[in-house]
Amino acid sequence: MYDFLQYEFIQRALITAVLVSIVCGVVGSYVVIKRIVSLSGAISHAAFGGVGLGYFLTVNPVLAAIPFSIASAMAIGGVEKKVNISADTAMGILWSVGMALGVIFINLTPGYAPDLFSYLFGDILTVTNSDLLIMLTLDLIIITTVYIFRREFLAVSFDEEFSTVVGLPSLPIYMLLLALIALSVVVLMKVVGIILLIALFTIPAAISKQYTHNLTKLMSLATIIGIILASVGIILSYIFNLASGATIVMVLAAAFLISYYLKD
Amino acid sequence: MSMKAVEFNHVNMKYNEQYVLQDINFSIKEKDFMAIIGPNGGGKSTILKIILGLLTPDDGEVKVFGRDPKHARDLMGYLPQNLSFDPQFPISVYETVLTGRYHGLFKSYKQSDEEAVIQALNDVEMQDFKDRQIGKLSGGQMQRVFIARAIVRNPKLLLMDEPMASIDPDMQSSFYKLMSQLKDEMAIVLVSHDVGAVSTHVDKIACLNRELFYHGPVEDSARGLEEIYHCPIDLISHGIPHRVLREH
Numbered sequence: 001m002y003d004f005l006q007y008e009f010i011q012r013a014l015i016t017a018v019l020v021s022i023v024c025g026v027v028g029s030y031v032v033i034k035r036i037v038s039l040s041g042a043i044s045h046a047a048f049g050g051v052g053l054g055y056f057l058t059v060n061p062v063l064a065a066i067p068f069s070i071a072s073a074m075a076i077g078g079v080e081k082k083v084n085i086s087a088d089t090a091m092g093i094l095w096s097v098g099m100a101l102g103v104i105f106i107n108l109t110p111g112y113a114p115d116l117f118s119y120l121f122g123d124i125l126t127v128t129n130s131d132l133l134i135m136l137t138l139d140l141i142i143i144t145t146v147y148i149f150r151r152e153f154l155a156v157s158f159d160e161e162f163s164t165v166v167g168l169p170s171l172p173i174y175m176l177l178l179a180l181i182a183l184s185v186v187v188l189m190k191v192v193g194i195i196l197l198i199a200l201f202t203i204p205a206a207i208s209k210q211y212t213h214n215l216t217k218l219m220s221l222a223t224i225i226g227i228i229l230a231s232v233g234i235i236l237s238y239i240f241n242l243a244s245g246a247t248i249v250m251v252l253a254a255a256f257l258i259s260y261y262l263k264d
Numbered sequence: 265m266s267m268k269a270v271e272f273n274h275v276n277m278k279y280n281e282q283y284v285l286q287d288i289n290f291s292i293k294e295k296d297f298m299a300i301i302g303p304n305g306g307g308k309s310t311i312l313k314i315i316l317g318l319l320t321p322d323d324g325e326v327k328v329f330g331r332d333p334k335h336a337r338d339l340m341g342y343l344p345q346n347l348s349f350d351p352q353f354p355i356s357v358y359e360t361v362l363t364g365r366y367h368g369l370f371k372s373y374k375q376s377d378e379e380a381v382i383q384a385l386n387d388v389e390m391q392d393f394k395d396r397q398i399g400k401l402s403g404g405q406m407q408r409v410f411i412a413r414a415i416v417r418n419p420k421l422l423l424m425d426e427p428m429a430s431i432d433p434d435m436q437s438s439f440y441k442l443m444s445q446l447k448d449e450m451a452i453v454l455v456s457h458d459v460g461a462v463s464t465h466v467d468k469i470a471c472l473n474r475e476l477f478y479h480g481p482v483e484d485s486a487r488g489l490e491e492i493y494h495c496p497i498d499l500i501s502h503g504i505p506h507r508v509l510r511e512h
Contacts, residue, residue, distance in 0.1 A: 033350065033353055033354060035350065148370070149369075151363075151366070151372075151373070152369070154355065154359070154363070155363045155366065157353075158349060158353055158355055158360070158363070159344075159347070159349065159363070161318065161344060162342060162344060162363070162364075162413070163363070163366070164318060165316050165317075165318065165337060165340070165342045166337065166363065166364060166365075166366040166417075167337050167338065167366060167367075167368060168366055169369070209352065209354070212354065213352075213354045213355075213356070213397035214354055214356070215354045215355070218354050
């Protein structure tokens with residue numbers, strides 16, 4: 001029954017679940033409390049442009065997605081302050097343009113089209129060792145940054161205007177947070193894919209938010225919940241031969257419903 | 265040597281080609297307790313935001329304690345008008361007030377900051393609530409926490425935007441009691457559209473409706489109030505519908 005745990009690809013998948021849940025717990029908490037879930041969705045879909053660009057330039061698509069998604073995040077975050085376009089509109093445009101660019105770059109790439117499915121819908125069971133290394137590095141960057149700027153992130157998430165008044169560089173800090181979200185998108189892409197990333201950002205943190213009012217505890221709880229639920233999703237998807245990303249999302253959704261009704 | 269807390273010289277501010285503030289000239293002294301009164305849309309919040317350095321005027325010069333507003337932030341405390349935040353936001357009363365002691369990037373909060381937070385919470389009588397999550401308070405309690413956040417760095421200038429808006433009438437007297445304690449330590453500028461309640465407690469009034477119609481002691485402000493509200497003096501100053509000025 002537990003033979004499959006000896007398979008290397010399953011072990012890699014479970015390690016991925018841990019690395020991914022750390023990101024979900026930490027960055028996802030900010031996404032949920034600052035109510036920028038749609039914005040995160042827009043950044044994720046725009047990142048697909050980077051994936052396409054990576055194939056076109058024959059570099060690792062995940063690495064190519066990093067600057068592309070950071071640039072999209074900066075565009076959405078900065079546009080409202082500088083130009084007369086609402087962030088909401090900018091999100092809608094970047095969401096679709098990013099995806100379209102990705103498709104066009106891949107169309108322009110000579111040779112047969114790569115398997116896009118794993119970027120769109122995730123395929124945690126085909127994670128390679130170099131993917132794990134990239135994820136681990138990004139995790140360390142994200143955790144370090146959040147730790148260094150934890151005071152600023154909390155203040156800006158709660159009251160951006162007051163933060164400016166007490167001398168905090170509110171806009172650069174907000175942009176930094178968006179850049180971290182963009183980086184996290186790249187970490188999460190391989191697991192549930194771009195289409196379903198939103199679930200990983202929001203559900204573990206949303207479940208935890210019902211149980212604590214302290215941000216550090218919220219992040220820790222969201223991380224643990226993410227590890228457990230993602231692992232359950234991986235194992236279920238292997239046993240029943242279902243798409244891993246979608247299975248993980250269904251497990252997360254079920255857990256959220258259960259926790260919501262248990263709370264009453 | 266008495267330095268002026270705030271100085272405005274020929275300040276203009278436009279929004280979409282319309283004047284929001286037109287040729288504003290006034291000064292506030294170090295221990296003044298002043299109310300800026302005027303109708304909604306008359307520029308009151310704009311003046312506060314210019315003092316705080318959140319907005320830059322199109323023309324004119326603004327000085328706060330002799331400095332550019334952006335360089336005087338450590339001397340100012342701010343109580344914003346509408347505090348729209350998620351009531352479930354994971355921050356406690358204590359943490360909220362602590363953000364008022366922010367020193368700068370990479371600088372952690374110190375023991376003196378923690379003591380200042382406790383002191384500020386004592387001043388507003390919210391010390392028993394310090395670990396309460398911010399959304400689990402009544403409107404009046406929340407207002408007191410945000411006042412504590414505004415005064416926690418012992419500012420020399422306290423700026424309050426419509427502080428009475430979310431305070432119940434029965435809490436107003438304890439609010440003014442707190443103000444009378446604070447006014448010995450700092451200049452206070454309070455923005456309000458509610459003429460009646462405010463004028464009996466402050467020393468000075470500025471009547472603002474895009475232009476500054478009056479600026480000085482409360483007793484002489486009747487004509488200024490008339491200009492900005494277009495009401496006959498009688499209505500405002502003689503108790504119908506409510507008394508504004510002191511008996512004279």
